[in-house]
Amino acid sequence: MIIPSSPAPIKSAAGAPSRIATDACGCHNLPTMDYFQYKNGELYCEDLPVAKIAAEVGTPLYIYSKATFLHHYRQIATAFAELNPTICYSIKSCGNINICRMLAGEGCGFDVTSGGELYRALQAGGDASKMIFAGVGKSDEEIRMAIDAGIAAFNLESEEEIENVDRVAASMNRQAVGAIRVNPDVDPKTHAKTTTGKKETKFGVDLERAERVFDQYRNLKHLRIAGIHIHIGSPVYEIQPYIDAVNKITALIDRLTQRGHKIEWFDVGGGFGVNYQRPDQAHPITEHAKALVPLLKGKPYRIAFEPGRYIAGNSGVLLTQVLYRKKGGSKQFIIVDAGMNDLIRPTLYESYHHIWPVHPTPDNVPAQRSVETVPNNGEVVDVVGPICESGDYLAKDRLLPHTQRGDLLCVFTAGAYGFSMSSNYNNRRRAAEVLVDGNSYTVIRRRENYEDLVALERV
Ligand code: LLP
Secondary structure (H helix, E strand, C coil), rough: CCCCCCCCCCCHHHHHHHHHHHHHHCHHHHCCCCCCCEECCEEECCCCCHHHHHHCCCCCCCEEEHHHHHHHHHHHHCCHHHHHCEEEEEEHHCCCCHHHHHHHCCCEEEEEEHHHHHHHHCCCCHHHEEECCCCCCCCCCHHHHHHHHHEEEEEEHHHHHHHHHHHHHHHCCCCEEEEEEECCCCCCCCCHEEEECCCCCCEEEEEEHHHHHHCCCCCCEEEEEEEEECCCCCCCCHHHHHHHHHHHHHHHHHHHHHCCCCCEECCCCCCEECCCCCCCCCCCHHHHHHHHHHHHCCCCCCCEECHHHHHHHEEEEEEEEEEEEEEEEEEEEEEHHHCCCCCHHHHHHHEEECCECCCCCHCCCCCCCCCCCCCCEEEEEEECCCCCCCCCEEEEEEEECCCCCCCCEEECCCCCCCCCCCCCCHCCCCEEEEEEEEEEEEECCCCCCHHHHHHHHCC
16 A cells, blocks of 8 residues: 545635635745734634633633644645645644544544554544554554554554564454654754654664665565655754755665665655744744755655644643732742643743733733733743642743733643643643634533543442
């Protein structure tokens, strides 16, 4: 099986939601296009005041914008259209089944990394022939499940794994298809914990070993290895590491072709950065495409991408309510009802998430979201959660407008690796998720209740 081509992914303006159609003239080039904007002095998601949703569903609350999700997906598809790539949304970034279904409906494939993600993608109606299974530690059960489902390919990370997939496929009397994940040894210049394409990370097969591995496993009976995969890291804010990695891999494919291997696809991975701090922090995807399309156009193999954050990041926010103000030494703490169990990125990676009141005073309604915005009547605060750890914070030493008990705060750019990395730590119930579409919303995951917390512990 070969990774198939995505069917024409771009909807005409007439077929697109009206909000997208209105913006269609320029928005594909805009780096920060999303539908979380201040209108009439308060924060809206699309055509709904977020405070109205919070009043009905409660906080902490993840709110996603359908139009933003679709916009970002289409933006990538448009930017790389000349390559007619297969786009495999990386489910780990934000995997609610309703969101997967929405993207599957656009012709999007899926990058899955566990049996659970595969199950999710299938439940969402995803096309198995556009699914790829990544990860260094696939269990036999997961391999069987993926072969049974008829996924497009395994992204294979080691010799032992290759031999095991062949063995499992043989036991099922089936033939599996795979790509070798090659470690191109480039530095994506991102957080050490999310750097994956450098030597001495656990990912992929060293570039120098790749030819030997292809040679060694060219005649397996139950595993046909026909593709190459890379994923250099996440989030990546420079284009050069992609260029370097792609150049190394296209040269490798040339060498492999000379040795008689037929490479059918090259999966370039994901990692494209988004704007957490300011509107021009990340390159628009068009800039990535400008650099990468010429390197890949006209090649005799298909191209795939695995974006997660670029699609989900600015498509979701976390809404939280201020519980208390408190002084501690020289610090002013703002204690909110969302904690590190809801959004662990600041704790785990020291990540910046922009935070701003949902109802700012008229002189604090921001023209844009930026780390440089200086509020009127501002104060430097730590925004912290209710969890019993000092590492439980959403922002440290942050200059924010003055807020008080009862105020709603919005934590922006929380769509990717927000809910998907949330937990029940301190036995907190995981937040609800809501998907907004124009002037209506759907609760796409109800807030957990106390019975949920103990349900699996009963016999
Ligand atoms: N493909 C592979 C093989 C991956 O491992 C990942 C992410 C992606 C694609 C999607 O990367 P994206 O386009 O979303 O950047 N928890 C971290 C990010 C970890 C990313 C893990 N792999 C964070 O919150 O920043």
